[in-house]
Amino acid sequence: MMKRRTTSFHIRSSHHHKWKRRLFFAILLCLCIGSFVLLEIYRSTINLLMPFPNFFAQKPKIVFLFIARNRLPLDFVWDSFFRGDKDKSFSVFVHSRPGFLFNKATTKSLYFLNRQVNDSIQVDWGEASMIQAERILLKSALVDPANERFIFLSDSCVPLYNFSYTYDYIMSTSTSFVDSFADTKDGRYNPKMQPVIPVTNWRKGSQPVDTSKEHNCIPDEHYVQTLLAQEGLEGEITRRSLIHTAWDLSASKDHERRGWHPVTYKFSDATPELILSIKEIDNIYYETENRREWCSNKGKPSPCFLFARKFTRPAALRLLNLSLLGS
Template sequence: MFLTTTPLPFSSLWEVFFNNTPKNLYNIYIHADPSFNYDSPFKGVFAHRVIPSKPTRRYSPTLISAARRLLSRALLDDESNYMFALLSPSCIPLHSFNFTYKILVNSKKSFVEILKNEPGAYHRWAARGKDVMAPEVKFEDFRIGSQFFVLKRKHARIVVRDSRLWSKFKLQCVRRDTCYPEEHYFATLLGMVDPQGCVTATLTHVDWRGGHGGHPRMYLKEEVGPELIWNLRKRKPRYGIEGSNGSDSSVTRRRDPFLFARKFSPDCIKPLMTIANDVIFKD
């Protein structure tokens, strides 16, 4: 599931990712903000995959709405859809389709970052006003996590059916500097409803060192090469608390690999394509 406001800059890389893969093993869904101009239509495996979309805006609940819209469409479109991966246009795959597919379909849990006691958590919780989130979302239940997740079907249904927490998260913030609803809603909802059913980590690598303005570091074309891909593969996700009491020792035992990475500048496509077959898709 791609959530984008631009043409997909790495569509040719994803084409290779899906190349020669049986069509019944995957579906693609694109939420393309209609207020942006798309120079060329989505082609290849992306042709006719754009769902009815609405404008999205940072510092607002519209990014949550877009993700819920993608999940709803994917749930209704194909009952065999088992795992639902949300990606951005700046995401690239770090492994072959076969490697990625096996990791996901063999998992009995969703992968969603659920972090407790993060710096600034109270101000994020109170971004709509003091105590506005209560009683539906108490501060002690508030969680923070990556916008990008992989949900199993059970949790996708929980998200699209939710109205109780959504009634709070869809409210507009009064403090923009702490308003990142898409980093709070999914982590809080699933952390409250079924933490034991989640691996509390994202499978999309991101580097916040050197980030600015709420945006992570962006990789440039000069950095792209085999060493970068190998280094990203070596890194391990950061895990939150598994289970309601935080005593699950499986957190330290897990060795889940990153399957995707962001944020890459659009001009990285050429060097990425150069190493696609011999590095990225060679497991």
């Protein structure tokens, strides 16, 4: 079963087009087994995607990029969330299995109708296909120059606050990625990556570190973060995520995968106390760096998380009925 980490980031307006060109020309694809693949991007494709500068003033958009197995089981939650936007200041793209269509038979939300990318691939959890899915979504999103912030989400994510609060929060952040830890002490770096990816450019994602699994990693947990570090764009990367994930290091019965999967919240878990406990988190402790970071926004103390995962459909429905999501 495919599992999915969420990533969110934004691109500042002054660096928007430069960032896009550098991203598309970058050569980096970590397969986490010591081998690499050239990103096959053609100049003609880039010219097609970015033919003209953005001459007309347009409100910057947040792009919500979903990676799903088939349909989105929590589309009703996001439908309620998106209804809070009156200015058309967001875009939606979904990567699902090849051939899957978001039509009136597969989603009841107008915001997801025909929002699937048409060049999707079959994605397997823990494989490099996760990286390819991210690139496909970005390729679609980068066509519109008004898209300035990009949020990767799984099909089990929920928004904790309303759209207005979320938009203002994300637009006020001053760096690009908000799910990247600039830590070079991660044991999952494989020396075989030299010299293509030096250890000084190796970046890890939000999974907990398990030093017993040296050199093991989930490719999409590291790809974008390391890519931007390689391209000299680390100033666009923050050191924390806006998506809350509860990692249970002991729940998995599979010893080799223990700690790789976050806790799944079921109907009985979906309580006001749970949501309040997540919203009240105002600091994050980084074990590998032995440091604690207090969360802030616009220079003031703020909640650390705007989104949370992993929620089952019954759990999300219960929380929505209790008006605990998107509020």
